[in-house]
Amino acid sequence: MRGRHEHRLLRTWHDETGLGPTDHELLVPDPEFHGFRQLTREEAESPDSTYLKELKAS
Numbered sequence: 001m002r003g004r005h006e007h008r009l010l011r012t013w014h015d016e017t018g019l020g021p022t023d024h025e026l027l028v029p030d031p032e033f034h035g036f037r038q039l040t041r042e043e044a045e046s047p048d049s050t051y052l053k054e055l056k057a058s
Contacts, residue, residue, distance in 0.1 A: 004030065 007026050014020050014027055021027075 007030070010020075010024075010026050011029070014022075014024075
C-alpha cells in the first residue's frame, strides 16, 4: 500500500509545481475502484468448486 501513497504524493507534487516529465509512468491515475459487491450463489460456488477439485487432485 505504501507505493500507492507515494504515487499520489508524486502526482500531487507534479500538479502543484508543474515540474517533472508529464508522461512519467507514475503520473498515470489509479484505476477507478467502486468497492466490493455481493456475489450471487453461483458466482461464489464456482471458484470454490474449482479450488476444491484442484485440492483433491493434488
